[in-house]
Amino acid sequence: xxxxxxxxxxxxxxxxxxxxxxxxxxxxxxxxxxxxxxxxxxxxxxxxxxxxxxxxxxxxxxxxxxxxxxxxxxxxxxxxxxxxxxxxxxxxxxxxxxxxxxxxxxxxxxxxxxxxxxxxxxxxxxxxxxxxxxxxxxxxxxxxxxxxxxxxxxxxxxxxxxxx
Numbered sequence: 001x002x003x004x005x006x007x008x009x010x011x012x013x014x015x016x017x018x019x020x021x022x023x024x025x026x027x028x029x030x031x032x033x034x035x036x037x038x039x040x041x042x043x044x045x046x047x048x049x050x051x052x053x054x055x056x057x058x059x060x061x062x063x064x065x066x067x068x069x070x071x072x073x074x075x076x077x078x079x080x081x082x083x084x085x086x087x088x089x090x091x092x093x094x095x096x097x098x099x100x101x102x103x104x105x106x107x108x109x110x111x112x113x114x115x116x117x118x119x120x121x122x123x124x125x126x127x128x129x130x131x132x133x134x135x136x137x138x139x140x141x142x143x144x145x146x147x148x149x150x151x152x153x154x155x156x157x158x159x160x161x162x163x164x
Contacts (some may be wrong), residue, residue: 057093060142063149 068074119131157163
């Protein structure tokens with residue numbers, strides 16, 4: 001169950017650009033904003049789970065090398081594109097987390113599918129549906145790009161007699 005503040009609180013600066021809107025609607029409980037400013041609680045962190053999540057989020061970056069031969073001037077193109085991709089990837093992870101923690105900062109309540117519940121709180125059924133469809137499309141895109149890149153590796157292994 002979510003425990004969302006019904007009274008807006010203006011006692012702390014907003015951690016995200018959307019915080020003023022969320023705060024004005026009463027979704028933000030600033031009494032728990034200490035998670036953004038202190039390192040307390042990290043002593044109980046499951047380091048193995050943390051490392052596996054970091055590795056999982058890094059999957060796919062190696063696929064760039066499999067298509068480098070098909071890119072015109074890959075040194076120039078990749079040196080411009082990869083920093084932008086890192087920034088966009090980081091923002092696409094941090095912004096939803098920041099919004100989620102502003103709406104419901106109790107980490108123990110978070111479980112699989114919780115972003116859908118937060119979308120339901122913020123925008124009702126339409127936003128929750130859009131979020132779910134976006135997740136499906138995103139995962140299909142990841143599967144497609146991974147299959148395309150992986151098939152090229154197998155093709156070249158077979159071509160160089162590393163595979164039958």
